[in-house]
Amino acid sequence: MKRFHILAAALCCMASPLALGTAQAEKILNVGMAAADVGALDPHRAVSTQDKPVMNWVFNGLVRFKPGSVAIDGLEPDLADSFRRSPDKLTWTFALRHGVQFQRGFGEMTAEDVVFSLKRAADKDSSSFAADYANVDSITALDPYTVQIKLKQVVPGFLGLVANYQGGNIVSKKAVEQLGEQFRTMPVGTGPFEIKEYQPNQGIVLVAHAGYFRGKPKIDGINFKFIPSDASRDLAFSSGELDLLYGRQDQKWVERTKEAPGTVVDVIRPAELAELSLNQTKKPLDDLRVRQAVAYAIDRAGIAQFKGAATAEPATSVVPAGYLGTIDAKLFPHDVTRAKALLAEAGYPNGITITVIQTSLPTMLNSMQIVQAQLKQAGINLELQVVDHATFHAQIRKDLSMAVYYSAARFPVDDIYMTQFFHSRSTVMTPTAATNFSHCAVADKEIDAARVEPEDAKQQALWATAQQKIVDDVCAVPLFEQLQVWAHHTKLHFNYDLKGSLNLGPTITEASTLD
């Protein structure tokens, strides 16, 4: 037994002196993200949730969303000092800021880089967002500090495509050409933090970009750590190893985390709109009355309440609230009697069964279970075939599910969301497929007309009509909007008003500080 005491004592002794660690004079921000690894850090390839927060820190666009805001009407100059647009909205001319430096010694940013970068974003071989730039006709450098973009037709919210988001992030031409494949994990931008090291499976080390054009950041570096286990991530935050934490979209989590001293929970936009798409090609959902019955049977307020008032809001339309064009649509009220009557009228007095392929991802599965319980009240039996997330994504795109529960945020202009989810061109299993799982086609005309409508009021009206048509045809039943949840220790000061971030994680600016 004595040996055991010695062993235990040895382990303890080994632990304590080392536990003191080294005092760090540098201000390093530790961020914990729910992922096993990064997908891609190349801004034109970064599509996963875990990739996006980094974009905020490394890149700029010609214009930018104000830090902490997702409002597309609040865009302000970023790499461009100013811009002009022709009266027909087809020609945009940007005057670039002088003396902006790329990170890691890649030199001054000029019109050449901007042209290269935007063309790269528009090329499907190098960008995941190429489709957004389909209506761009030409991008040219008029001189080293002037860039002109010509459009084939009016693009709603065009400025968003040259903002600091997705394809609008400006990369260094020299770095792309010089780094080759390495650019995927070690990209070079003009933003406040530069990537110093990518550690597979572990994290990304960023350091302050000394030559940042708005001034050297007050925080010296960011350690972005991949911690896939929710429990471990929370523990690392409690132990002080993390200052900023990717939270859980869960009411209980929010309440518990708020209680901890020195902790702030950030519930931010954009919201992901969760909708239940009803496949109009599958019996009995081909009958409008049956689809209406489903809509009447769903209690949006009930779902939002169950998901938690802190992180979820009832849906207001078939497009997320706050996007350019979204209205407060006339949705079906919760009315179980009416639902039953409609089913009976359609020839199903004993109810129906809908078979659904459902992801095992817990947040999505538990929402669907609430829907399942609500539909049951009206005699609609939702049979869930639960599969893992990758299988789910593959199978719903093969048109195999009678209904699809999908939760998504898009660029905050209605055109994009509506086109991808409700335009017949986007119907699954077609050559131009996107995410139209319902085979919806009622609003094609309005969506197409709105896209090229130069007059704002008319465009808004077309979008409004489109939304109501989609609601009335019950292509999808909007459920609730899920906000993003983060938490930070009070020693971190963003120094701007954090309401949201299109990149799904808080922006760290040159002015942000760490006590």
Place this chain on the structure above:
Amino acid sequence: MLRFVALRLVMALPTLWAVLSLVFVLVRIVPGDPALVILGDQATEQALVALRHRMGLDVPLWDQYLQFMAAVLQGDLGISMVRNRPVWGEVATVLPYTLELTFVGIFLGVLMGLPLGVLAAQHRGGWIDAVARWTSLLGLSFPAFISGILMLLLLAVELPWFPVIGNAPFANPPAHLRALVLPALNLGFIMVAYVARVTRSGMLASLSEDYIRTARAKGVPARLVVWRHALRNALIPVVTVVGLYFGILIGNSVLTEIVFNRPGLGKLIVGALNDRDYTMLQGLMVIYALVVVGANLATDLAYGAVDPRIRVR
């Protein structure tokens, strides 16, 4: 000796081939699309088709299979579909972490399990025996992720002795060792349970042998009787268990690695599975199979070290 090793390696080839073929088919049978993972859920169908073509996923299955086998035979595990980096490189960066964790885990397991088993056998029915039996029961029945979280709560959050995030690099030995303690202990606990149980029963058997009685009658000190004469004979099954569980622990390290945020094969394989990264999964299986084959070989060789009667000539 060399011939024996070579023979065993040749005999392992059919196993490897079977594992590889099975994995090749399995990863492709499971629905899911690596192209969709890379391009994201806003990707257009044309872009997906183009990417599948570029990754060679649109060629016939048998063709893909032949290409894969030909590459493996040349020691080429290919390039990760999703991460676009050589699989060998990806594995090489994390393999030391997994091997280190497994070895230290086994070492701790044996270090604690062996004496525990011997003491339990020596004091059969006594309180040490009871403690040993309870400990092994706990070790066997506690899932690694529960014991891991409990340890973190106790020894990293309440008592801030160890870090929650266990990924300190090799380049910083003090921090690295400190980060290794909890995960290795966690893995070691499972081992303690097995080793203590097998040691105990082995010891009980050998302690009742005639030669032990003879040794005792001769007046050999009790310590020597137990730790030299009896233990040596009880070791064979222990070696078997350790060898066998080396492979199992490598697999079990998946949970430990995730809970303790260590880089390693486990984290890699979970990521590759979520991403449907076919080449990465295949490559990882090759590595796992090689490790298990290697561990079995080492076990066979260890028998000889423990028991001269089965030494290979």
